[in-house]
Amino acid sequence: HLYPPSFQGSSLLRRSNCRAKGGAPGFKVAILGAAGGIGQPLSLLMKMNPLVSVLHLYDVVNSPGVTADVSHMDTGAVVRGFLGAKQLENALTGMDLVIIPAGIPRKPGMTRDDLFKINAGIVQSLCEGIAKCCPGAIVNLISNPVNSTVPIAAEVFKKAGTYDPKRLLGVTTLDVVRANTFVAEVLGIDPREVDVPVVGGHSGVTILPLLSQVKPACSFTSEEIDYLTNRVQNGGTEVVEAKAGAGSATLSMAFAAAKFADACLRGLRGDAGIVECSFVASQVTELPFFATKVRLGRSGAEEIFPLGPLTEYERASLAKAKQELAGSIEKGVSFVCK
Ligand code: NAI
Numbered sequence: 001h002l003y004p005p006s007f008q009g010s011s012l013l014r015r016s017n018c019r020a021k022g023g024a025p026g027f028k029v030a031i032l033g034a035a036g037g038i039g040q041p042l043s044l045l046m047k048m049n050p051l052v053s054v055l056h057l058y059d060v061v062n063s064p065g066v067t068a069d070v071s072h073m074d075t076g077a078v079v080r081g082f083l084g085a086k087q088l089e090n091a092l093t094g095m096d097l098v099i100i101p102a103g104i105p106r107k108p109g110m111t112r113d114d115l116f117k118i119n120a121g122i123v124q125s126l127c128e129g130i131a132k133c134c135p136g137a138i139v140n141l142i143s144n145p146v147n148s149t150v151p152i153a154a155e156v157f158k159k160a161g162t163y164d165p166k167r168l169l170g171v172t173t174l175d176v177v178r179a180n181t182f183v184a185e186v187l188g189i190d191p192r193e194v195d196v197p198v199v200g201g202h203s204g205v206t207i208l209p210l211l212s213q214v215k216p217a218c219s220f221t222s223e224e225i226d227y228l229t230n231r232v233q234n235g236g237t238e239v240v241e242a243k244a245g246a247g248s249a250t251l252s253m254a255f256a257a258a259k260f261a262d263a264c265l266r267g268l269r270g271d272a273g274i275v276e277c278s279f280v281a282s283q284v285t286e287l288p289f290f291a292t293k294v295r296l297g298r299s300g301a302e303e304i305f306p307l308g309p310l311t312e313y314e315r316a317s318l319a320k321a322k323q324e325l326a327g328s329i330e331k332g333v334s335f336v337c338k
Contacts, residue, residue, distance in 0.1 A: 026054070029099065030056040035066045042257050043070050054094075060085070085125075088133075095134040096268060101142040107247075108240055115145060123141070144203075146279055147329065155336035166299050166301045173278075175232060179196035179228070183228060198291070200291055203328070206324050212314060275293050277291055280294055
């Protein structure tokens with residue numbers, strides 16, 4: 001026990017703090033819910049990201065172990081761990097990007113909406129911390145139901161007077177990742193070559209893969225369209241059932257969250273042409289929030305792209321999606337405004 005794991009990142013025998021202060025330029029990133037099924041592999045992936053200089057891992061349980069473990073990786077980011085509500089403010093102070101995978105996941109038979117009761121309160125309290133300690137940070141919200149938790153976060157930030165819609169992004173990347181994979185399987189090509197826009201929201205019929213806009217340009221039979229749309233919409237349930245009570249997607253979700261966070265960081269750095277789908281405040285439809293392609297820049301979601309031309313099938317699916325989304329958004333808003 002001569003060299004105890006450095007929970008606050010201050011090993012006994014470190015000669016100076018110069019790496020944290022004057023090391024490679026990079027961004028400060030916090031993960032809230034870092035000890036969870038998503039949080040752990042996401043912590044690993046963010047520690048590997050060369051754009052990250054400081055990585056704060058916060059949870060209400062087990063963050064010391066995850067921090068000690070990840071901090072031994074010989075990559076650039078300095079890792080610090082934070083445990084419990086009393087340490088939330090320290091975890092958040094100075095952060096450029098906050099990623100939130102905190103909250104309970106689905107079990108077989110549950111919808112994402114069934115998670116609302118518990119996760120709504122968790123997201124509310126974490127966002128109150130963000131408003132207080134790092135109001136200028138970009139927020140990547142993963143906790144479900146995303147269709148309601150993003151409106152909750154917006155209301156918390158409005159109340160605190162810190163709301164900037166460009167900086168609040170619901171993470172729907174897993175739907176895109178799944179759509180790219182399933183479309184590539186059907187076409188018999190490499191998924192890395194495929195780009196499927198997925199719009200709407202992040203739950204059941206609100207997940208709308210726009211198969212008419214797939215790149216590279218291709219066409220599908222109506223049977224393929226039905227199969228692909230259903231598989232993308234139910235991809236999460238496929239994993240929940242296969243895990244049989246042991247949780248929902250964690251590894252593919254961590255991959256998707258890391259991909260999205262990296263895009264946000266490249267945008268913050270000023271890279272041009274960074275475009276991802278995300279559930280954001282939007283005027284693309286009459287709903288106050290909607291997922292579409294957005295361009296990420298120094299201030300977050302700087303441009304929101306329109307839906308583009310839709311087929312009749314997609315227009316019908318959009319109508320269904322909007323109906324469900326409207327209720328989920330309202331539920332989130334009234335949770336905070338009650
Ligand atoms: P998990 O239960 O394995 O981990 C959640 C972690 O959050 C736990 O370590 C728990 O201690 C922590 N936590 C609970 N309350 C907290 C609080 N107040 N502050 C900080 N941490 C807190 O769950 P898992 O599988 O990691 O899923 C997390 C969330 O992500 C769930 O809500 C799930 O539905 C959602 N999810 C979202 C997806 C998306 O595409 N946006 C995809 C898959 C899951």
